[in-house]
Amino acid sequence: MTPRTDTPLIIDGAHVATVGGPEHPSGHIVVEDGRITAVGPGPAPEIAGAHRVDGTGCLATPGLVNTHHHLYQWATQGLAPDGTLFDWLLASYPVWTRLDAEVVAGTTTAGLAWLALSGCTTASDHHYVFPGEPGDIVAAEVAAARAVGVRLDLARGSMDRGASGDGLPPDAVVEGTDEALAATAAAIEAHHDPGFDSMTRLAVAPCSPFSVTRELMTGAATLARALGVRMHTHLAETIDEEELCRAEFGCTPVEYAEKLGWLGPDVWLAHAVHLSDTAIARLAATGTGVAHCPTSNARLGAGIARVTELLAAGVAVGLGVDGPGSSELTPLAGEAHQALLMARARRGPRALSARQALEMATLGGARCLGRQAELGSLEVGKLADVALWRVDGFGHDVLADPVVALVFGPTPPLERLLVGGRTVVERGELRTVAADAAAAAGRRAHRALAREADRR
Numbered sequence: 319m320t321p322r323t324d325t326p327l328i329i330d331g332a333h334v335a336t337v338g339g340p341e342h343p344s345g346h347i348v349v350e351d352g353r354i355t356a357v358g359p360g361p362a363p364e365i366a367g368a369h370r371v372d373g374t375g376c377l378a379t380p381g382l383v384n385t386h387h388h389l390y391q392w393a394t395q396g397l398a399p400d401g402t403l404f405d406w407l408l409a410s411y412p413v414w415t416r417l418d419a420e421v422v423a424g425t426t427t428a429g430l431a432w433l434a435l436s437g438c439t440t441a442s443d444h445h446y447v448f449p450g451e452p453g454d455i456v457a458a459e460v461a462a463a464r465a466v467g468v469r470l471d472l473a474r475g476s477m478d479r480g481a482s483g484d485g486l487p488p489d490a491v492v493e494g495t496d497e498a499l500a501a502t503a504a505a506i507e508a509h510h511d512p513g514f515d516s517m518t519r520l521a522v523a524p525c526s527p528f529s530v531t532r533e534l535m536t537g538a539a540t541l542a543r544a545l546g547v548r549m550h551t552h553l554a555e556t557i558d559e560e561e562l563c564r565a566e567f568g569c570t571p572v573e574y575a576e577k578l579g580w581l582g583p584d585v586w587l588a589h590a591v592h593l594s595d596t597a598i599a600r601l602a603a604t605g606t607g608v609a610h611c612p613t614s615n616a617r618l619g620a621g622i623a624r625v626t627e628l629l630a631a632g633v634a635v636g637l638g639v640d641g642p643g644s645s646e647l648t649p650l651a652g653e654a655h656q657a658l659l660m661a662r663a664r665r666g667p668r669a670l671s672a673r674q675a676l677e678m679a680t681l682g683g684a685r686c687l688g689r690q691a692e693l694g695s696l697e698v699g700k701l702a703d704v705a706l707w708r709v710d711g712f713g714h715d716v717l718a719d720p721v722v723a724l725v726f727g728p729t730p731p732l733e734r735l736l737v738g739g740r741t742v743v744e745r746g747e748l749r750t751v752a753a754d755a756a757a758a759a760g761r762r763a764h765r766a767l768a769r770e771a772d773r774r
Contacts (some may be wrong), residue, residue, distance in 0.1 A: 320522055324351060325369050325701075326348065326349065326365045326366070326367065326368035326369070326491070327348075327349040327351050327368060327369045327370075327410060327736070327739060328346060328347070328348050328349070328356075328362045328365065328368045328369070328370045328371065329346060329347040329348075329349075329362075329371045329373045329378055329704070329706060329734075330346045330347075330361055330362045330371070330372060330373055330542060331346070331361075331372060331373045331374040331376075332344075332345060332347075332373025332374070332376045332377065332378040333345070333376070333377045333378065333709075333720040334346070334357060334696060335376045335377060335378065335379050335673075335676065335696075335720070335721055336357060336380075336695055336696040336697065337379065337380050337673075337677050337680050337694065337695040337696065338375050338677070338681050338694075338695045338697075339695065339696075339697065340573060342357075342358060342359040342360075343359075344359065344360065345357070345358055345359045345360065345706060346358060346359075346360065346361060346373075347362075347378060347696060347702075348362055348365065348368075349702040349704070349736065349739045350365075350739075352515060352701060352702055352738040352739040352740075353515075353699060353700065353701055353702055353739070354696060354697060354698055354699065354700050354702050354704075354725075355698060356698060357696050357697065357698060363662055367438075369383060371706070371734060373706060373733075374710075375604075375708060375709065375710030376707060376708055376709060376710070376733050377706070377707045377709045377720035377723070377730070378696065378704060378705070378706050378707075379437075379676060379680065379696075379704070379705050379707065379724070380681070380693065380694050380696055380703060380704065380705070381437065381438065381439025381440065381680070381693070381703035381704060381705050381735065381736070381737065382436070382437045382439065382440075382637075382651060382654075382679045382680060382683070382705060383438070383439070383440045383441075383455055383636060383637075383679065383680055383682075383683030383684050383686075383687065383689075383693060383694060384433060384438050384440065384441040384442060384637070384638055384639055384650050384670050384683065385586065385588075385607075385609035385636035385638045385683045385686045385687060386442060386444060386550075386588040386589075386609035386636075386638025386639070386643075387392045387429070387433075387441055387443045387444065387636060387638060387639055387640065387641065388443065388444055388445065388609055388640065388641030388642075389422070389425050389426045389429040389430065389441075389443045389445070389459070389632070389641075390414070390421070390422050390425045390426075390445060390447065390641075390700045390741060391410075391425070391641030391644070392424075392425035392428050392429045392432075392642050392645030392760050392763060392764070393411055393416070393421060393424070393425050393760070393763040393764045393766065393767045394413050394643045394767060394769075395642050395643055395647070395764075396646060397409050397410050397413070397643060398410070400535055401618070402556070402558065402618060402619060402620075403555060403556050403558065403559075403620055403644075403671070404486065404556075404558055404644075405617045406618060407487070407684075408451055408486070408488060410643060411486075411487050411488050411491055411501060412488065413767050414447045414491055414539070414767075415445055415449045415450075415488065415490045415491055415621060416449070416452050416766065416767050417452055417455070417767070418452040418455070418766075419452055419453030419454055419455050419458040420453070420458070420763075420766070421455070421766050421767065422445070422452075422455045422458050422459055422465075422763075423458040423459070423462045423759070423761045423763075424462075424463075424759035424760055424762050424763030424766075425759075425760060425763045426458070426459045426462035426463060427462045427465065427466060427751060427755075427756050427759040427760070428441075428757060428759050428763070429642065429760070430462070430463055430466040430468045430470075430753060431748055431753060431756035431757075432642075432647070432649070432756075433468065433639070433649075433650055434457050434466060434468050434735060434742050434748065434750075435649075435732060435743060435746070435748065436649030436650045436651045436652065436729060436732070437649075437650060437651045437705040437707070437729075437735060438468060438650040439468060439469060439693075439703040439704075439705070439733055439735065439736075439737045439742075440464075440468065440469040440471060440683070440684075440687070440689070440693060440703065441468055441469070441470060441471065441473075441474050441509065442470075442471035442473055442475040442521070442550070442609075442638070442646065442686075442687060443459065443470065443471070443472055443473065443505060444475050444523050444525075444550060444588065445472065445473070446475025446476055446477055446523065446524075446525040446529075447457065447475075447476055447477075447491050447688035448476070448491075448493055448501070449490055449491045450490070456472065456474060456508070456509060457508070457509070457768065459472060459502065460472065460509050462617075463517070463518070464517060464518075465750065465751055466735060466742070466748075466750055466751055466756070467737050467740060467742040467750040468734065468742065469516070469517050469518075469519075469693075469703075470517065470518050470519075471519050471520075471521065471687050472505075472509070472518065472519070472520050472521070472525060473520070473521040473522075473523035473550040474501075474502045474505045474506070474520055474521070474522065474744045475523040475524065475525050475678045476493055476498035476499075476501075476502060476523070476524050476525065476529060476530070476534060476538070477491065477492040477493065477494045477498075477524070477525045477529040477530055477619050478492055478493055478494060478498055478531050478533075478534045478659075479492065479528075479529050479530055479531050479534075480492040481714055483531070485528060485529050485530075486503065486528045486529055492529070495531060495533050495534045495537065496525075496643065498534060498654075498730075498732075499534070499537050499538065499541055502538070502541060503541060503545070505520055505631065506520045506522075506545055506547055510545075510547060512546070512693075512764035514692055514701075515556075515692070515701055515738060517738075519547070519548075519687075519689075520547055521542070521547055521548040521549060521550045522538045522539075522541055522545075522547060522548075522549050522550070522588045523544060523549070523550040523551060524538045524551055525551065526551060526552040526553070526555075527553070527559065527562070527563055527567075527571060527574060528559060528562055530551075530578075532578065535551075535578045536578050536579060539578065539579040539580060540579075542584070543584070544707060547721075548584050548585070548586070548687065548688050549580065549582075549584055549585045549586075550573075550585070550586055550587070550588065551580065551587060551588070552571060552588045552589060553571050553585070553587040553588065553589065554570075554571040554587070554589060554590045554591055554592045554597070555573065555588070555589035555590075555591055555592075555615070555620055556592070556618075556620045556621070557592060557621075558705050559571060560592050560594075561774075564722045567639040568596065570594070571592075572593065572597040572600055572601070572620055573597075575587070576600060576604075581600060581601065581604040581606045582605060582606060583604070583605030583606070584688070585604075585606045585607070586606065586607035586608065586609055586634070586636070586686040587601075587606060587607070587608055587609065588609045588611065588619045588640070588685070589608075589609070589611055589614075589615060589620070589623065589639060589760060590596060590608040590609075590610075590623055590628075591607055591615055591620050591621045591622065591623045591770065592621060593624055593627075593628075594687055595624075595627070598627055598628055598631050598633065599631060601628070601631070601633050602628075602631040602632045602633050602647050605634075606633070607633065607634035607635070607636065607685060607686035608623070608626055608628055608633055608634070608635050608636070608686070609636050609637070609638040609679065609683075609686060610623050610635050610636065610637055610638065610652060610653075610657060611637070611638040611639065611640040611645065611653070612637075612656040612657045612659075612660045613639070613640070613648045613652070613653060613656050614638075614639070614640035614641070614644045614645040614648075615640075616656075616660070617644055617645060617646075618644055622660045622661075622664050623660075624664075624671045625657060625660070625661050625670060625678075626661055626664070626665050626668075628669060629670075629674065634680055634682055634685035634686050635678050635682050635686075635709075636652070636679075636683030636684075636686040636687070637653040637654060637657060637678050637679045637682070637683060638653070638683045639653055645661045646679055649729055650679065651679070651724065651729040652727050652729055653679065653684050653722070654675040654676060654678065655675070655725055655726065655727075655729075657670065657675050658670050658671075658672065658675045658725055658726070665689065669719055672719070672721045672722045672724070672725040673721055674725060675725045676721055676724065676725060680693075680694045680695065680696070681694035681695050701725025701738055702738055702739040703736060703737055703738065704734075704735070704736040705732065705734075705735050705736075706732070706733040706734040706735070706736075707720075707723075707724055707729075707730040707731070707733065708730050708731040708732070708733045709723045709730050710726065711730070711731060713727065713728070714727065714730050731745075731746050732747075733745060739769070
């Protein structure tokens with residue numbers, strides 16, 4: 319049975335990878351009132367009434383942080399399997415015109431359940447499709463995330479540049495500029511919680527240079543900074559985007575973003591695949607973060623981000639699964655593995671280590687979301703978001719280094735996942751929503767859009 323959140327919980331005997339601090343080959347973690355109150359080597363102190371978890375044979379890490387996702391795409395996986403980003407978007411947009419609050423509740427439930435089962439405790443979802451009168455999509459997503467028990471960073475996106483304005487998306491899925499800004503402000507007012515232990519935060523997130531006007535980009539930056547929330551957008555994902563920016567704006571995507579006020583310590587960018595040395599230096603100098611999405615970038619043939627150079631420059635780099643529509647059924651832990659392989663394919667076996675990949679999946683992601691004081695490492699005073707991986711089973715048991723076992727091979731079984739000290743996953747099973755119910759919600763969402771997808 320899942321212990322109450324106000325019952326002290328002790329994980330004892332695990333290999334504790336604190337991230338950013340020392341590792342403890344046989345250590346302990348103590349959780350009280352949703353926070354970490356002790357972490358260190360050897361057995362835990364005795365605490366009356368505590369619920370004890372035997373961590374023998376396990377690796378304890380911070381809960382993984384997903385810095386870029388599109389949960390609604392759970393319903394449209396497998397479209398344009400051989401297309402470029404623009405091909406895939408053109409195939410997907412007409413299907414997304416059928417999105418509504420009910421569909422998004424289902425995709426959020428299924429998508430976050432899947433992420434939780436891969437060790438994710440915080441997920442940033444970039445939702446930018448608001449067609450017609452779809453109901454309160456933001457409220458539906460927030461409610462579904464609360465039920466699953468994963469922290470939600472909802473990047474309220476927008477598009478105001480449709481096909482009639484020489485943009486890529488059809489007019490049916492874009493908003494007016496003022497409408498988008500007003501709806502974003504209303505969503506922040508209704509749902510953003512800036513508290514230390516917040517389960518729901520919002521960011522301002524216009525979609526991309528090819529679907530958003532200059533007016534929306536600058537207005538969004540002004541809005542975000544007035545309300546004290548973070549800013550997020552896609553940038554420098556493909557060569558096509560680079561060529562579009564040069565042709566239309568006379569500059570690179572990073573130069574364009576900077577002109578519009580979209581670089582800074584309150585900004586993180588999705589993808590950032592095609593960056594020059596000068597662009598990397600500007601991101602580092604301005605404190606701008608990057609969400610690295612290696613599987614999606616490979617699936618769409620977009621390229622491989624220069625992660626080694628970004629990290630060397632001091633850029634905050636987190637990992638993102640991206641939407642399941644372009645990263646089908648990718649587990650978040652698998653992105654650490656993929657990031658390692660992609661970096662080494664570019665720059666050789668010393669380009670990225672297992673521990674660097676784990677840090678991107680945890681503390682690097684927390685830095686992107688502005689939550690490094692609360693999340694991303696196992697430290698006294700931080701929130702008790704903890705993943706406990708079983709590394710003593712068949713295959714993993716012959717890898718002497720537990721962090722290498724987590725990153726180099728298939729994702730180990732998840733023994734337990736804590737979010738604020740509450741058990742969300744135990745022995746590979748969800749303890750908040752039933753897995754079959756989450757799967758059914760995803761299937762219903764898929765069926766609701768399937769007729770349109772079949773016509774493509």
